[in-house]
Amino acid sequence: MTVRADVTPDNPSRAEIDFSRIANLLDDNWLVWMNRSWYFDNDTTGSVLREVDAVLYHRKYGLLLVECKAGKISARTQNQTGNVVWMQSGKSMAKPPHMQVASLIAPLHEYMKLLLKAPQNKEFYRVRVQWAVCFSDMENMEGIPLSEIPRKRALLKPDMQDVNKFEERLIEILQTPEESHGGRPYPNDYLDEDAFFALRNFFDGIGDMQTAADALREDSYYSEQATEMQQMMMDSISRNNRVRIEGVAGSGKSRMVVWEALRLSKIGKSVAIACYNDLLAEELREEVESALAKERKIVTAKYGRDGGVGFGKIEVNVYADWCKKYAKAVKELPKMGADKSQYYDKELPKAFTNAQTKLFKDKKQREKMFFDAVIIDEAQDFASEWIDSLIGLLRDKERGYARIFYDPAQRLYAKRNGIENAQVKAMPVMVLKRAFRNTKKILEWIYKNTNIRLQSYNNTPQGYPVKEYRYRDSSEQEQLLLNSYNELVRKYELKPSEILVVSMHSEARSGIKNISNDTFAWNKVGGKKLIQDKVNIVSAYRIKGLDTMAVILVDVEEPTETSKREDWKRLLLVGATRAKKLLTVIRKKA
Incomplete structure (x- = not known):
C-alpha cells in the first residue's frame, strides 16, 4: 500500500479520487499522502498555513506537490486589466490552480533545513521539491496558456490511464530543469534512514502543525553556531597559559568558562572560577557540577570503579565569598560597619590579600587553598586590585593558568577598572565580535x-x-x-x-x-x-x-x-x- 494518507469516502473532489486511484498502483518506492496541511513559521517565508491535495515522495527523485482539478479548466486574459481569469466548468475560480501549490516550495525547502539537519552550505536542504497540477478530466492543454502552466508540469487524463505512464510523468516533472539553478534540476539526496523516517513522520502528521510554542523552542541554530565557534576558540585558548577573552553580549563567554574549567579539570588541574553576581555564580556552579558528573560517569564506565583519571577540583564563588573564605581561614574576617560599600569594596579585598600571603607560606595550606588555574567571568565588574587578588590564588605565580572574560560595553560600575589591570593588558587577547544568543x-x-x-x-x-x-x-x-x-x-x-x-x-x-x-x-x-x-x-x-x-x-x-x-x-x-x-x-x- 503506497498511499499512506488516502482520500476519505465522502471526499467531494472527483479529481482527488481519480488521482488516489492511480497513485495506489505505484510500487512501494513511492510514498503518497492526500490532503495534507501544514503551518510554517520561519525567518525566510514568515508565517503561512498551507494545504495541498497530494504529496508524492521517491527517495531517488524527490518530493512532488500536486493540485488536483476536475472538469474543464481554462484561462483567458482580460483586455481591460491584463489579469488572467481562470474558469472551471464555466465558473470563475477564486485562485489559479498552480498558485497555492507553487507557493509551498519555499516554505517546504526551508522546513527541510531544520527537519533533516542539513549542513549550512547544502542547497535546497537535501530534498528536491517540485510542483504539478492534475487536470483529471482534460485530454490536452487547450484553453490554458503555457505561460501560466507549462505542459511539463501538467498531469492530464491520458497520463493517468496507465501506472507506468503515470510514473514516467512524475519522474519527468521532478527532474524539470530550473532556470534559478543554472538550467539543471534541483539536487536531491538519497536520504539515510534517520532522515527518511523524519520526513515520513512529518508527512504522516506527527508534528505537521507546528505551533508558535514549538517554533519558539527550535534552538538548533544557537547550539550549533555556538558549539562550532566556541570550540574553535577554546582550541586556541588552550595553547596559552594566560589569555583574555573580550566578547560582546551573547557571544557565549559564560559557556566557554564552563568548557575551559572542565577541560582543565580533566587533565588534573584545580580551577577557581570567580564572577561578581550571585545568580551567575550559582548558574555556573550547577553547569560545572552537571558537566563533571557526566564526564565522571563516562570515564567510570570505561575504566572501572576508580574512574581511571583524577579530576581536578572546580570551585565557583562570587568575589565577596572568595574574600570571606580566605579571611575566615586565618580568622581575620572583618566586621561589617555602617558603610557596606566600604566593606565590600575595600575591607574584604584587603583581608583576602592579607590571608593569601599568610596561607601561601604554609606548604599544606598552599596545596589545599590555592589553584592551578583562575577563571574570571564578567571581569568588567571587577576593580583592578580584585583581579590581582584572584590571580594571587595561583600556586604557580609564573606558569599558572589565567583566563579573563569581559565585555567593555557591559561595564556598569564606572569606578572599577579591572579590564585596565596591568596583568590583564599584558595577556594576549581573543575577541568574540558576534552575538549568537539574540535574534x-x-x-x-x-x-x-x-x-x-x-x-x-x-x-x-x-x-x-x-x-x-x-x-x-x-x-x-x-x-x-x-x-x-x-x-x-x-x-x-x-x-x-x-x-x-x-x-x-x-x-x-x-x-x-x-x-x-x-x-x-x-x-x-x-x-x-x-x-x-x-x-x-x-x-x-x-x-x-x-x-x-x-x-x-x-x-x-x-x-x-x-x-x-x-x-x-x-x-x-x-x-x-x-x-x-x-x-x-x-x-x-x-
Whole structure:
C-alpha cells in the first residue's frame, strides 16, 4: 500500500479520487499522502498555513506537490486589466490552480533545513521539491496558456490511464530543469534512514502543525553556531597559559568558562572560577557540577570503579565569598560597619590579600587553598586590585593558568577598572565580535536605542519584533506587565521559569516594587537561585551573564541628564540582551 494518507469516502473532489486511484498502483518506492496541511513559521517565508491535495515522495527523485482539478479548466486574459481569469466548468475560480501549490516550495525547502539537519552550505536542504497540477478530466492543454502552466508540469487524463505512464510523468516533472539553478534540476539526496523516517513522520502528521510554542523552542541554530565557534576558540585558548577573552553580549563567554574549567579539570588541574553576581555564580556552579558528573560517569564506565583519571577540583564563588573564605581561614574576617560599600569594596579585598600571603607560606595550606588555574567571568565588574587578588590564588605565580572574560560595553560600575589591570593588558587577547544568543530583531532594537551595534551571523534568525508599551505611572506599568505576561503564556505556552522581568532599577527604586500578583516575585540579593515556579523580577545589574527565552524589560526611563545617558544605554544593553527570542519593553512616556 503506497498511499499512506488516502482520500476519505465522502471526499467531494472527483479529481482527488481519480488521482488516489492511480497513485495506489505505484510500487512501494513511492510514498503518497492526500490532503495534507501544514503551518510554517520561519525567518525566510514568515508565517503561512498551507494545504495541498497530494504529496508524492521517491527517495531517488524527490518530493512532488500536486493540485488536483476536475472538469474543464481554462484561462483567458482580460483586455481591460491584463489579469488572467481562470474558469472551471464555466465558473470563475477564486485562485489559479498552480498558485497555492507553487507557493509551498519555499516554505517546504526551508522546513527541510531544520527537519533533516542539513549542513549550512547544502542547497535546497537535501530534498528536491517540485510542483504539478492534475487536470483529471482534460485530454490536452487547450484553453490554458503555457505561460501560466507549462505542459511539463501538467498531469492530464491520458497520463493517468496507465501506472507506468503515470510514473514516467512524475519522474519527468521532478527532474524539470530550473532556470534559478543554472538550467539543471534541483539536487536531491538519497536520504539515510534517520532522515527518511523524519520526513515520513512529518508527512504522516506527527508534528505537521507546528505551533508558535514549538517554533519558539527550535534552538538548533544557537547550539550549533555556538558549539562550532566556541570550540574553535577554546582550541586556541588552550595553547596559552594566560589569555583574555573580550566578547560582546551573547557571544557565549559564560559557556566557554564552563568548557575551559572542565577541560582543565580533566587533565588534573584545580580551577577557581570567580564572577561578581550571585545568580551567575550559582548558574555556573550547577553547569560545572552537571558537566563533571557526566564526564565522571563516562570515564567510570570505561575504566572501572576508580574512574581511571583524577579530576581536578572546580570551585565557583562570587568575589565577596572568595574574600570571606580566605579571611575566615586565618580568622581575620572583618566586621561589617555602617558603610557596606566600604566593606565590600575595600575591607574584604584587603583581608583576602592579607590571608593569601599568610596561607601561601604554609606548604599544606598552599596545596589545599590555592589553584592551578583562575577563571574570571564578567571581569568588567571587577576593580583592578580584585583581579590581582584572584590571580594571587595561583600556586604557580609564573606558569599558572589565567583566563579573563569581559565585555567593555557591559561595564556598569564606572569606578572599577579591572579590564585596565596591568596583568590583564599584558595577556594576549581573543575577541568574540558576534552575538549568537539574540535574534536579529532584538539586535536591531538594541542598536536603534543605544547606538551599540552587535554583529550577528548571516544565518541568525530574524525572530519576532520587539514589542514596546508606554506607561504614565506605576499602576499603568503593572497592568502592562500583566498583559504582556498573559500574552506570552497564551501565544507561546511559556512557563514562568521561561519569562524574566528585568528592571532598570533596584527593587527599592522600581515602579513595580509593590506588585501584589502572586505570579511574580522579586529575587532578593543573596537569593542565589532564580525561583522556578515564579516569574522572577531582577535588576539588570544582577542578571548579567544569564539569559532566558523571554524578557519583559521594565522601568525603562531615559535620564534627562546628559552625563548619565551612556551608563543608561549600557544598562539597557545588558537588560535587552538577556532575551534569547522574545523581548517586550515597557518604557515611560516622555
